[in-house]
Amino acid sequence: MGRTTMRFAFSEEQEMLHDMIHAALQREAGLDKVRCWVEGENLLPFDEFVARNAWAGIGVGEEVGGQGGGLIEQTLMFEVLGRSVAPSGSLLAGAGVLGFASRIPDGVEQLHGLLEGKATVALCVNAGRPADQGASQVQVSGECLSGIVPMVLEAPGASQLLVPIPADDGLELWLLPADAPGVEIRSRRLIDRTRRFGDVHLQDVQARHLGRLPRDAAREVNAVMALLIAAESLGAARRMLDMTVEYVGQRVQFGVVVGSFQAVKHAAAEILVELEAAHSGIYYAAWALQEGQEDGVQQAWIAKAFATDAAVRTADRALMLHGAIGYTWEHDLQLFYKRVKLNQELLGSARTYRERLADALQLH
Amino acid sequence: MDFRDSRVDALFRDEVRTWLEREVPVLGQAPDRLEERVEWWRPWQRRLHDAGYAGLAWPREYGGRGASVLQQAIFYEECDRAGAPDRLDVISAGFAGPTLIEHGTSTQKNRFLDRILTGEDLWCQLFSEPGAGSDLASLTTRAVRDGGGWRIHGQKVWTSAAQVAEYAILLARTGEGERHRGISFFILPMRQSGVEVRPLRQMLGGAEFNEVFLDGAYVPDELLVGPLGGGWKVAMSTLGYERAAIATGRVNTLRLLKELIALVKNTKDPDGRALGQDAFIRQKVAELYGRMTLQRITGKRILSTLAEGGAPGPEASTAKLFITPLVEDICDFALSVIGIEGQEEPNDADPARARWLRLAYQARGTSIAGGTTFIQRNILAERVLGMKRD
Numbered sequence: 217m218g219r220t221t222m223r224f225a226f227s228e229e230q231e232m233l234h235d236m237i238h239a240a241l242q243r244e245a246g247l248d249k250v251r252c253w254v255e256g257e258n259l260l261p262f263d264e265f266v267a268r269n270a271w272a273g274i275g276v277g278e279e280v281g282g283q284g285g286g287l288i289e290q291t292l293m294f295e296v297l298g299r300s301v302a303p304s305g306s307l308l309a310g311a312g313v314l315g316f317a318s319r320i321p322d323g324v325e326q327l328h329g330l331l332e333g334k335a336t337v338a339l340c341v342n343a344g345r346p347a348d349q350g351a352s353q354v355q356v357s358g359e360c361l362s363g364i365v366p367m368v369l370e371a372p373g374a375s376q377l378l379v380p381i382p383a384d385d386g387l388e389l390w391l392l393p394a395d396a397p398g399v400e401i402r403s404r405r406l407i408d409r410t411r412r413f414g415d416v417h418l419q420d421v422q423a424r425h426l427g428r429l430p431r432d433a434a435r436e437v438n439a440v441m442a443l444l445i446a447a448e449s450l451g452a453a454r455r456m457l458d459m460t461v462e463y464v465g466q467r468v469q470f471g472v473v474v475g476s477f478q479a480v481k482h483a484a485a486e487i488l489v490e491l492e493a494a495h496s497g498i499y500y501a502a503w504a505l506q507e508g509q510e511d512g513v514q515q516a517w518i519a520k521a522f523a524t525d526a527a528v529r530t531a532d533r534a535l536m537l538h539g540a541i542g543y544t545w546e547h548d549l550q551l552f553y554k555r556v557k558l559n560q561e562l563l564g565s566a567r568t569y570r571e572r573l574a575d576a577l578q579l580h
Numbered sequence: 581m582d583f584r585d586s587r588v589d590a591l592f593r594d595e596v597r598t599w600l601e602r603e604v605p606v607l608g609q610a611p612d613r614l615e616e617r618v619e620w621w622r623p624w625q626r627r628l629h630d631a632g633y634a635g636l637a638w639p640r641e642y643g644g645r646g647a648s649v650l651q652q653a654i655f656y657e658e659c660d661r662a663g664a665p666d667r668l669d670v671i672s673a674g675f676a677g678p679t680l681i682e683h684g685t686s687t688q689k690n691r692f693l694d695r696i697l698t699g700e701d702l703w704c705q706l707f708s709e710p711g712a713g714s715d716l717a718s719l720t721t722r723a724v725r726d727g728g729g730w731r732i733h734g735q736k737v738w739t740s741a742a743q744v745a746e747y748a749i750l751l752a753r754t755g756e757g758e759r760h761r762g763i764s765f766f767i768l769p770m771r772q773s774g775v776e777v778r779p780l781r782q783m784l785g786g787a788e789f790n791e792v793f794l795d796g797a798y799v800p801d802e803l804l805v806g807p808l809g810g811g812w813k814v815a816m817s818t819l820g821y822e823r824a825a826i827a828t829g830r831v832n833t834l835r836l837l838k839e840l841i842a843l844v845k846n847t848k849d850p851d852g853r854a855l856g857q858d859a860f861i862r863q864k865v866a867e868l869y870g871r872m873t874l875q876r877i878t879g880k881r882i883l884s885t886l887a888e889g890g891a892p893g894p895e896a897s898t899a900k901l902f903i904t905p906l907v908e909d910i911c912d913f914a915l916s917v918i919g920i921e922g923q924e925e926p927n928d929a930d931p932a933r934a935r936w937l938r939l940a941y942q943a944r945g946t947s948i949a950g951g952t953t954f955i956q957r958n959i960l961a962e963r964v965l966g967m968k969r970d
Contacts, residue, residue, distance in 0.1 A: 222589070222650055223582050224884040230581075288581055461965050476968040478954075481961030488960060489898040493871070496878040496895065503581050518870035570866035571859075577841055579865060580856035 224499070226292070233274070233285070234292050240269065241300040247548050250301055254409045254551070259303040260373070267333025272310045280324045281331045287440060287506040291498060294444040298451025301551045305411035309370040311444055312339040312347055313378045315437035316389055320427030326391065327376075338374035338394070340416055343367050346564045347441055348434035350382040360420045361390060362398075369562075371414035372403045379423065386430045392423040408554040436505065439516035442563050443501050446519040449527035449559045450494050452552045456527075456534040457487050459549065463538055480537060487530045494523040517573055521566035527556040583880065585654070592647075593654050599631060600662035610665055614788065618702065618744045621668045625699030634697040635673060642681055642693045649886045653879075660832040671741065672696045672703035674825050676749050679818045683806045688767065692747070704745035706736040706768065706792055707815065713738075714955045716751075717759045717812065721794060723752040723766065729800040730754070732768065735793050738949075742777045742790040745770050749818065750799075755809045765811030767803040774798065784926075784941045822950045823900055824882070831903065831946075833872045836910050836939070839932075840917075841865060847917055855917065864913055871906050878902065894964045901956055904947040911940035 226234070244265050253259050266272065275290025276282025290311065297304040310330060316339070317323030329335035341351050344367055354363035361379060371377070374394050380387040394401065398421040404413040429437075461484055464475035474480055497519040504512035531553045535542045542549045560566070585593055607624065611617045628634045637652040638644020667674075677696045680688055695701040712719040721734025732752055742748070748768040755762035768775070774797035779787035806814040844865055847855040855861050882896045914936045915922035926934030947953045961967040 222585065222880065222884055223888070224881040225888070226581060457965075461967060465967065472970075473968055476970040478958065478970065481965075481967050482954065482957040484965055484967065485901070485957035485960040488894060488965060489901045492895045492898040493874040493878055493902050496881050497870075497874040499581060500583065500877040500880075503583060515873065518873055521867075522870055522874060566867075567863065570863050570870070573866040573869060574856075574862035577865065577869060579841065579844060579862055580854050 224496075226288075230289060230292060233289055234296060237271075237293055237296045238299070241296065241302055245300055245302050247301070247551070250303070250410065250551060251548070253303060257409065259305075259410070259412065262303045263306055263333070263336065263373075266307060270331065270333060272307060272314075272333055273331045275311075276314060276318075276331060280318065287443070288499065288502045290440075291443060291447045291502040294447040295451035295454075295498075298448035298453075298555070299455045301410060301452060301455075301555050303410040304448065305370045306336050306373075308441065308444060308448075309339050309374075310337065312437060312441045313337045315440050316378060316380060316387075316429060316434070317426070319429055319433040319437065320389065323389075323426060326424075326426055327378075335375045336370065336373060337376045337378050337391075338368055338371045338416075340365050340368050340371070340377040340379040343369040343413065343563065344561055346438045346568060347380070348387070348431070348438040350380040350387045350434070352382050354379055354381050354418060356381060356388070356390075357420075359423060359425065361392065361418045361423050362420055363418055365416045365418075367404065367413055368401075368416045370412050371401045371416050372412045374401075377416065378426075379418075380429070380434070383428065386428055387434050388428050389426040390423040391426050392418075392421055396421050396423075398422075406558060408558040410551065410555060411558065435513055438563065439501075439505060439513040442520035442569070443498065443505065443516040445559050445562050446494070446516075446523035447498050447502075449524045449556050450491060450498055452556050452559075453487070453491055453494075453523075453527035453530040456530050456549065456552050456556075457484065457491065459552075460484060460487075460534045460537045467539070474537075483533045483537060487533055490522075490526040490529065494519070494526050498523060514573060514576055517569040520563070521569040521573075524556065524560045524562075525566050528560050531556050589648075589650060589654060592651050593658060596633070596655055596658045597662070599633075600658055600664060603627060604662045604664050607665065614741065614744060618668060621665055622699045624665055625669065629698045634699075635677070635693075638677065638681065638693075638697075642689060643697050649883055653883050660835060668741075669696065669699060669702060670825060671705055671745075672701065672747075675705065675818050675821045676703045676747075678821050679749065679814060680805065682817055683765070683814045685802070685805075687802060688805065692767070701746040702741060702744050704739050704742045704748045704770070704792075705818070706739060706742075706748045706750040706794075708736065708738045710735060710737050714952055716815070717763070719751055719753065719763065721750075721752045723754045723764060723799070726798070729798055729803075730766070732766075732774070732794040732797045732799060735791065737780070737791050738789050739777075739792050740789045742770070742792050743779065748792075749805075751811055751815055754811075757809060760812040762809050763811040763815070764808055765805040765814040766799045767805060768794075768797060768799055769803075772797055782941070782945075784938065786938075819950060824886075824896065831907050831939075831943075833875055833903070833906065833910065836907070836914075837869050837872045840868065840910060840914050843914055843917055843932075861917070868906070868910050868913060871902075872910070875899070875903050875906055894960075897956070897960050897964055900950070901953060901960070904943065904953060907943040907946065908940065911936055911943055915940055 245262055273282035274293050275285045275287055278284045317327050330337055341347050351365045353365050354361050377392050377394055379390040398419040400417040401414045406413055464480050465473055467474050501515035501519045504515050541547050611620050632645055635644035636647040636655055637649050640646040673696050709719050723730040723732050748770055750766045750768040751763055753762050754764040774795050776793040778791045780789055780791055781787050844856050849855055878895050878899050918933055926937055962969055
């Protein structure tokens with residue numbers, strides 16, 4: 217590598233990947249399609265589209281059957297997915313599952329079909345908390361698991377469940393088929409219907425022990441997932457800003473377009489300020505985690521806390537600037553609005569990550 | 581995407597660090613009064629110059645080192661780390677010099693640039709007027725033809741360091757053209773009759789900026805910069821350098837956060853509990869720490885674009901709007917941790933406390949200088965987002 221200076225910009229290959237994913241989504245998962253899947257409560261067409269393109273393998277090394285690239289590529293993909301408010305839950309769950317599995321010996325090999333999109337594996341943890349806390353609700357007796365894990369992302373429709381159970385200073389990983397005797401998955405309906413959630417009930421379910429993950433490795437995986445959520449919120453927020461600028465540029469009141477009012481311009485400019493800062497933080501964290509830099513995990517926490525909150529502030533300003541039309545079911549803003557609200561809570565809110573950061577800064 | 585120093589840059593960083601570690605500790609405390617501080621600073625600047633660190637990113641032909649903007653940034657990072665003296669030549673070497681390199685005649689370059697780098701001449705900026713602040717193009721100071729030069733009549737205001745400056749960059753009207761047309765950009769020698777500097781007390785009591793009354797001050801033709809009546813364009817590049825300097829970090833926010841954390845660790849609440857255990861305080865510090873890292877990363881992002889010879893993207897326009905409230909929030913929070921004693925007039929008894937207070941007030945100045953926050957938002961909305969002018 218003939219690297220001569222510090223560089224922030226994306227490589228040509230990364231730009232191409234971005235454009236390729238963007239074009240594919242526009243072609244096959246436009247807002248009309250997303251709306252149709254949401255109203256029909258059937259996200260399978262998108263899962264099949266992702267499987268055909270093997271997107272679960274983007275950012276995963278070729279040596280384990282992925283498409284190559286690293287976390288920067290994966291982060292880019294999630295930003296683009298967010299721009300399209302695509303039903304990306306299974307990709308997110310998949311990233312978590314792969315992250316856990318790839319950090320134990322032969323872990324990825326044991327998850328047949330995941331990278332090719334032939335199998336969907338849900339990460340059986342409460343999606344409202346950091347994934348590295350594991351499923352503390354589940355008891356192990358011999359090789360049998362029992363307990364109730366609420367709010368598991370993409371549990372409905374999953375073919376397998378990866379259950380990380382807290383053990384001293386790490387997580388024990390267990391794998392079980394979603395249709396095994398003693399498994400019951402009760403769907404939960406969230407306001408954001410582009411993602412599936414369910415409570416997982418386990419009663420004496422026979423499971424396979426995959427291995428043991430140290431605490432730091434689990435934190436890294438959680439940081440990766442948090443970062444991907446942040447990137448997705450950034451993409452959604454950028455789209456909402458674009459929609460807003462376009463709308464206020466054609467909506468006329470008092471004889472002028474409302475976008476010429478300073479109050480409106482300032483609101484839009486404030487959004488841009490936050491999103492550019494989020495962009496800096498997200499891609500720095502992707503690089504730092506990918507390269508194993510010391511501050512990678514912390515920067516991912518910061519990105520999650522800042523970007524998901526900033527996206528919600530964007531959503532509320534976008535709603536205000538659209539006037540009443542933005543408050544309707546038929547306007548697309550609602551899809552993005554609900555998504556960024558959910559992302560704020562997914563994997564733990566900003567408060568959770570700021571508390572972790574305060575701990576790392578040794579405030580007491 | 582890569583944030584590590586290249587091999588060459590890493591070597592440069594080592595070199596600078598070693599040099600600063602040897603030179604900085606023997607300097608002692610900077611005097612408070614600006615006039616004394618300038619005299620204290622000049623020998624330091626001379627040593628920087630002799631060691632080849634003045635005008636790092638300036639071209640070699642103008643006395644610089646021709647280094648990359650990244651090495652320039654590395655140098656300032658290391659200065660921050662070593663606790664080197666604050667720069668007093670921000671206007672001369674940061675704004676005026678680069679403007680002359682871009683728009684000046686070769687005579688002007690030969691005459692002024694070297695003395696800027698050695699610290700012999702400090703400069704000030706005579707742009708704002710009582711009636712021309714955010715709307716700078718409405719300025720009314722006039723340049724009237726007199727033989728081979730111009731006589732300047734008018735009043736300037738908010739002029740930092742005018743009392744110690746040898747020269748000023750000056751905007752004045754030379755023609756009848758509307759607004760932007762008819763403005764010319766001059767170099768004004770400050771030490772002459774016809775230039776009167778009156779200090780202005782700021783809200784905290786200090787006098788760092790001034791009013792400058794121009795009553796027939798003389799500028800010869802050879803000190804006109806750029807075309808006659810074409811001064812607006814020259815001024816815009818000066819303001820660009822000013823904003824870039826603010827955005828890429830004239831305030832060392834990392835150091836502020838370290839000091840804030842130390843302050844929190846050393847403070848107890850009225851009931852004697854460590855403040856660092858308070859949930860609200862912990863949230864707030866973490867939030868500020870996070871924003872600080874985002875601001876610094878954005879600074880690197882801007883530099884990396886400049887280093888590749890590209891035009892700065894939207895991040896450069898947003899950076900000032902991100903750092904300004906950040907510095908205000910950090911300082912305000914520190915003062916709230918200190919409590920009512922944080923509102924005591926700065927004194928020698930507690931220099932750390934006085935510094936938070938000064939910084940908190942200075943930050944308000946930064947949100948106004950170089951284009952107020954509200955004006956910057958207009959610019960961002962119109963030029964970056966393409967929204968309609970009103």
